[in-house]
Structures are given as C-alpha cells and as structure tokens.
Amino acid sequence: MEYRIDLPLTKEYAEKLRIGDKVIFTGTIFTARDAAHKRMDESLDKDGTLPFDIKGNIIYYMGPSPARPGRVIGSAGPTTASRMDKYTPRLLDLGMAGMIGKGKRTPEVLDAVVRNKAVYFAAIGGAGALLSKCIKSSEVIAYDDLGTEAVRKLYVEDFPCIVVADTAGGNLYDR
Amino acid sequence: MTREFDVSLITENIAEMCIEANHFLSEDMKEALYAAAEREDSPVGREILSQLKENLKIAGEDMIPICQDTGMAVLFMEIGQDVHLTGGDLEEAVNAGVKKGYTEGYLRKSVVSDPLIRENTGDNTPAVIHVRIVPGDKIKLTLAPKGFGSENMSRVFMLKPAQGVEGVKDAVLTAVKDAGPNACPPVVVGVGIGGDFEKAAILAKQALTREAGKNSELPHIAALEKELLDMVNETDIGPGGLGGNTTAFAVNINTYATHIAGLPVAVNICCHVNRHVTRII
C-alpha cells in the first residue's frame, strides 16, 4: 500500500501501516543522532525535559552536510539507526510516534515499537542529495555546539519512506 | 634526477579531490549502478536503484554531496623515490587540503579528535594516510572518503590455514549478511587475504578503490571474486536491504604473502557511494 501522510502521525493511522508499505510524509519532523540522543538521555535523567515535545513526533536519524549559501540544507539522508537503540525504548515510552533511519534494530526497540503503537520507517540510505529536495525548512532548535549532530526541526514535503517495523511486530528486514 | 615539489601542490590537489569525490562517482561505479538497475528483478529494488541514479544526477548538477556522510578522508599515497618534497610537512599539507576541501566544498565535518572524549575537530581532519615509497619521480594520490555506516560493518578474521578458501568464503558472507541493510547496499566488498592483522585490513581498504568490474590478475583470485559476487547476490539483501539480486556491485580481493601459521582475512564493506579519485602528479 501507499499512503500520503500529513504529520503528526496518529496512533490510529500508525496501526494501519504494515511493513513494506510506502509512506510519503508532509509536515514537521525532528533530527537527532548519536550525540543528541546521549544529551537527551542525560537531560531526562537530570530533570525529565527534552528540547522538543517528543509526544506524537517523529525523529529522523540524520546529520546533514552544510547548506550552500541560499539553500535550506545540504545532503540529508538517513544514518544507521542501531546506534540509537540504547536510547530509543525510553523515547518511545514517552510517546514518540516513530523514527526514520536505516538498518536493523534490537529486539528491545522492536518490542517498544509494538508496545507504544509506533512505527520504524526506513529512508533510502545514501540518497542524501535526492532527499534534501524534500526538506523545505530547517532550523537548529537545540545543541547548536554539536554541529551536524544538533537537533533540527525540519518541514518536509513528500518525503518518501518505507515501513520497516510496524505495530503488529512485523520486521521487513527479517525475511 | 630528483624532481622537486612544493607540498602546497599536494594541498591544492587534495582539496579538489575531496570535493570531486563527494559529488561525482567514478565512471565505473556509475556504470555498475546503471547496469544493476537494468538487471534487478525485485520491483522495490528497481525503484531504489532508480532513485539512486536520480540522487547521483542531482548531486552532480546541483553540487549537493551524494551522501550527507562525506566520510573520513582516506588517502593512499605512492611517492616516487626520486621526488623531493619541499616547503613544509607532508602530513600537514595533506590535512590542510582536507580542511580546505571540506570547508570550501560544504562537506560534512564528521571527525572527532579523541575516540573517547569525542570532540568534533571542525574541519574533518586528520585524514587516514597510507604512504608507500616506489620507484620513479611521480606522486600518485588516491583519495577515498569513507562513510562509517559501512565501515562499522567491516571485519577482520584471523583464520587457520586449514580453513582455506572455504573459510574465506564464510568470512565474506558472514560480514555481508551481518551488515545487511546497515551498510547501504548495494555494496562493494573489499577483501584482503594474507599479510598480517593490519596488512589484511589495508589490502581490503585498497581493494575498494579498484575499478568496479575489473577482476584480479591472479586467475584463482579472479575466479573467487566471481564466485563470491554470485554468492553475495544470492543473499537477497538487495538494494536498501529490502530484497533483490543486487546486494553487491563487486567483490574485489587483494592478496599478500602470509605466515605459515596464519590466514588473515579482512572484509571492508563500502556502500554504493564508493568514492575514490586518483591523480598522478
């Protein structure tokens, strides 16, 4: 199946999605990768806060290349999701609606996906030039000092993904 | 006769090569992608390959890096023994080139200074530099920016001689299957057999810079490359790890003499963005 989804992604909608489905997102997503996840985890330990409202939102595992002058962003494809596995179940339990990345996840993450009716999506690894065209705005909202690893708020239009892990426990990589 | 070079020439070349490698793939890699797009059986695999073609086109036309991970700069340098380098420290000149290329070329700075403290160096230096002194009066530079999605899935296996060629095949297939979707397939598999622990790894990395579609000059190794490529493409990992018969574009094996007690095998996996640029100056 193919779905065009205006974000945010609701739990009702998430439950319809099955592995192998194509989804095309329009709306706001947030980026975070290794260093930002570490900081968010530390921040949760310290005072329970995060730099943005995780509830109902999607994190895109991505650290862009710098934008040329006059452009929104540089190359902007997904990074390997498994490096975030250590932090992901906690974020899912706090209401994160989904993640966009590439590659395998641990059983703990897949369990948390099912438990929270969330979805793990893959974007095409190594297609950062193509995917950058779907990003219409980009703003650093936290951890500016991390450079490419800062947390960014993106507005995307027609951003293509594939459902890799769904609310029913399906895993597309497990063929 | 010695030939004199000012090291600033190295800086200039490296800077240009960093930018070139990250926006344009070599013709052989491009051809491998186009050929695979024709051959792929799986519909989703075909779709991904056609998006990768489109990605490559956009990268070159709009000067957006092919992939946002513009890699750690790996440099193979062959210096003719009749070359005399003047004007400064060679390693500093290389790193000045990396800094210039990554800054002026809007490439991502992905290097941290200390592996545990992890502070970004801000200019993608230092490079990983492999130097060989060879006969002649030229310098050959091969720059291969390496992404770490695939680097992280690379392995060194210290096999026993008795494991022989079957052990080598198992090692390659194990590494490719473990990498699965993480290494951004279709991949190029660089394999180093022989030498010692680190020699095997360097052979494997260098094998990635070989022209795709060109087999080893050693007949038994060329046969092994072909056999392994077929085996890898039967794993059904496919483009993006979503299934299909294009898991790898090439398996390139480099070999070296080894010890009577050992059979080191290194498998260095590279994603479809297998970047390498060579210049001879």
Ligand code: SF4
């Ligand atoms: S593995 Fe290669 S294609 Fe994939 S994100 Fe890293 S550099 Fe890009």
